[in-house]
Amino acid sequence: MAEGRAPSPEHHKGSRRRTIFRRVLLAALIVVGIGVAPGAARLIDFGVRVGEGAAVQPAVAPFYIAPTPAPGPAAPGTIFRQEVVVGAPEGATAWRILYHSTDVNGSDALVSGLVIAPSAPAADGTRTVVSWAHPTTGTAPRCAPSSGIAPVVFIEGLSDLLAAGHVVVATDYAGMGIAGPPSFLIGATEAANVLDIARAARLIEGAGASDRVVLWGHSQGGHASLFAAQRAASYAPELTIAGVAVAAPATNLGALLSADIGDVSGVTIGAYAFTSYAEAYASRLPGNPLASVLTAAGAAAAPRMAELCLLGQNSELHTMANPLIGAFVTGDPTTKPGWSQLLAENTPAQVPVPVPLFVAQGAKDTLVRPEITAAYVAAQTQGGTAVESHVLPDATHATVALEAMPYLMKWMGALL
Numbered sequence: 480m481a482e483g484r485a486p487s488p489e490h491h492k493g494s495r496r497r498t499i500f501r502r503v504l505l506a507a508l509i510v511v512g513i514g515v516a517p518g519a520a521r522l523i524d525f526g527v528r529v530g531e532g533a534a535v536q537p538a539v540a541p542f543y544i545a546p547t548p549a550p551g552p553a554a555p556g557t558i559f560r561q562e563v564v565v566g567a568p569e570g571a572t573a574w575r576i577l578y579h580s581t582d583v584n585g586s587d588a589l590v591s592g593l594v595i596a597p598s599a600p601a602a603d604g605t606r607t608v609v610s611w612a613h614p615t616t617g618t619a620p621r622c623a624p625s626s627g628i629a630p631v632v633f634i635e636g637l638s639d640l641l642a643a644g645h646v647v648v649a650t651d652y653a654g655m656g657i658a659g660p661p662s663f664l665i666g667a668t669e670a671a672n673v674l675d676i677a678r679a680a681r682l683i684e685g686a687g688a689s690d691r692v693v694l695w696g697h698s699q700g701g702h703a704s705l706f707a708a709q710r711a712a713s714y715a716p717e718l719t720i721a722g723v724a725v726a727a728p729a730t731n732l733g734a735l736l737s738a739d740i741g742d743v744s745g746v747t748i749g750a751y752a753f754t755s756y757a758e759a760y761a762s763r764l765p766g767n768p769l770a771s772v773l774t775a776a777g778a779a780a781a782p783r784m785a786e787l788c789l790l791g792q793n794s795e796l797h798t799m800a801n802p803l804i805g806a807f808v809t810g811d812p813t814t815k816p817g818w819s820q821l822l823a824e825n826t827p828a829q830v831p832v833p834v835p836l837f838v839a840q841g842a843k844d845t846l847v848r849p850e851i852t853a854a855y856v857a858a859q860t861q862g863g864t865a866v867e868s869h870v871l872p873d874a875t876h877a878t879v880a881l882e883a884m885p886y887l888m889k890w891m892g893a894l895l
Contacts, residue, residue: 542575543591543626543657552587553579555671555715556678559589564630571641572598574683575625580675582653582660583667583759591656592676593625594683595637596646601687607721607895608692609640610677610707611649612700614880617788618663618751623656624649627790635697635726635880639888646688648676652703663755664732666825667710669703674715693891694723697880698847701728705827708834722894724837724887726880727847730855732822733813738848746800746807748846750777750784756821764817772815777807827855831862837890838866839883841874 542562550559560577567573573595580590596606611634616622624633631637631649640647650672652662662668673694680688692711696704708723729735736752739745757768765771769778780799787796812818836859840852849870856868867890874882 539575539626542577543620543623545589545657550589555580555675556682558679558682561683564593566629567595567631568638568641570598571595572685573631574686575630576676576679576683577657578675578679580650580653581668581671582662583665584660586660588653588659589657590650590653590659590672590675591623591625592648592650592672592679593630593634594646594648594676594680594686594688595631595634595641596680596683596686596688597641597644600685601644603687604681604689606644606646606687606689608646608648608677608680608688610673610692610694610704611635611637611647612669612673612694612696612703612707613649613651614696614698614700615663615748615751616655616790617785617792618654618661618755619786619788620655620658622788622790623651625651626656636695636884636887639884643888643891645693646680646686648680648688650676661755661759663751664699664702664729664825665755665759666702666706666827668759669699670706670710671714673703673707674711674718677718678715690717691719691721691895693721693894695887696724696728697726698876699729701725702730702827704728705730705832708832708836709828712833720834722835722837722891723832724839724890726839726883727841727844727876728827728838728852728855729847730827731851732826733819734851735847736812736822738851739846740808741804743797743800743804744846746803747784747789747796749807750781750800754781754785756818760817760821763821768817772808772810772812772818774803774806774809777803829855829858829862831864832859835865835890835894836867837887838868839874839879839886840868840870841876841879841882842870842872843874844876844879846876 557579558576561574564573564575573593577589577591580588582588613624616624634649637647652672653659653668654661677692680686694704694707704723704725711720740749769781784799813822838856840849842849860866869886871882
């Protein structure tokens, strides 16, 4: 660029894309633990997809604009809008969709997500659908994984699942992507969203999706997957749930909250959860619900934190959360009127899961504590659930799902 010459608009666009690339690449290294030699090919592929996604990013935003007038209710799983996604893995085709689902009250809601299938031809109804439920990325609409510049790269195990001939679907959850009702750690809403995108996949020509479904989720997604397994028979009886697989699942909300609330991650997750519940369950909570469980500083900060995403705004979240450590809640939320009931209601049931269950837990996980997952596995085993459990000695909360993939694929192979 010539000295003294003002940067062109194209220069600004290019600089912005390079900045976005660097931030997302850093996030990927942190979140999925890529940094060793065997991951080099994955990292190169990641860079290719980010570059492709950045080039088309300005054209993506309109997809998530709510229609006016709002569409009337439709059968859950009905697709309202779809488009092909740029940056799909080699040998696969991906679609971004808006589909009808329901919230905790049974009300119709438009939800966004992705459907990815092998590009090779397949007869309708011949491919197993793996409904992947993502870990926490935030709760605001712009935190939706499908709206990012690399929408498929964080789907844990995607390459393995596609290579096995499966269709992979990934909901954003209600209220993310397109504005809608809150869903964060709200079991009924998450379950509906996870099941309805599997229904939607069967409507996409060329995907080959069947009614046979495996549920797969990490962290918050483990919570969503367990609720989906519990509710599938009554909510989506036409789907055949072959099994449910979870990595570091949120299985006891009260215990997890108590264990984590003393650090920055616990405050952040708490801010997401408290604001989500305050909106979704306003009629069941005391007036000014946040003030009934949070300090004045916590009640002021939580809604602002809920506007920020974990990826890309982590430093801002930490800046807000750090002063609240030890000064966030006014007491034990599991004993607070209204809150205690909701935490219990949104904790996966201890009764046996009605399908085979795969659980992976990292021994070095400091967010979802190994002992809490172990208690859930023990309860399920004692109840008669067919459980395969793996504690991975070197896995952290961020890496456990990827490290579990060889075990998961073997389990799925025997299951299907």
